[in-house]
Amino acid sequence: YINVVCGMLKADTLDEIELVDNKDVKQLDDFNKTESPYDSEKTIVARFREQAKRNPNNTCLVFKNKKYTYREVDGITDRLARYLVSHGVKANSVVAVLIPRSEHILICSLAVLKAGGGYLPMDATYPPERLNLMANDSGSIMLITTPEFDRLIDENFKGERIMLTDFLNADCRDAKLPVPKKNDLFCMLYTSGSTGLPKGVIFEHGNSLVTAVWYNNYFKMDDTTRAISYASYGFDAHVGDLYSPIIAGGQIHIIAEEMRLDLFAVRDYVNQNK
Secondary structure: OHHHHHHHOOOOOHHHOOOOOHHHHHHHHHHOOOOOOOOOOOOHHHHHHHHHHHOOOOEEEEEOOEEEEHHHHHHHHHHHHHHHHHOOOOOOOEEEEEOOOOOHHHHHHHHHHHOOOEEEEOOOOOOHHHHHHHHHHOOOOEEEEOHHHHOOOOOOOOOEEEEHHHHHHOOOOOOOOOOOOOOOEEEEEEOOOOOOOOOEEEEEHHHHHHHHHHHHHHHOOOOOOEEEEOOOOOOOOHHHHHHOOOOOOOEEEEOOHHHHOOHHHHHHHHHHOO
């Protein structure tokens, strides 16, 4: 049979048979032209700081009726980052974040990154067993949470617990902030556990910047961009959602949890906010 096929296609052996023609090859090559120049030594933190200097009065973050400028987000997260440094957060420290979906998912995450650590994003809709495994297996030295969600994490967690309200009101002006490097921990995410126990996966700053830059290029983002953060905070897609608009100088709109399951409401929000 192989000899018959080779004879029909005028080939001596199977490896000489071309399954695609030149037109198909060109199309495949065009699909995969995803290379684009960028400064791989920079991080999302560095790119955000550049936008805060370039466009300090532009709206950066929106949640419901709350709006924050780049100057405000930069100032708040610097203050909170100094507090974290004073509490022992350093390069590659893991800080778990278990809070309601709001503007604070960006503020807390960016504060951890500015402190040099990496954050563990936790979705309160996950089963308590998964949340506790993540908190303990990750080696998190701190948990930022709320009284409501704090009850989901049992006494086996040995890290420091800090309530979100206390954290947002914290003030520390003396601690020196580090400069994150591309190979430092950015965040830790956990697999579904479908093949056994969930496993922690490390995102480095370099990985995360590449993701955000790809979004920038594909969607042609700039300082006029308005985008929504729709993905679950505990899902890897949140990295592109949250950070790609703010490294381009645009706006990120956090979609409320109650709206995420109502696609008609999301459509209306997108149209109303352009």
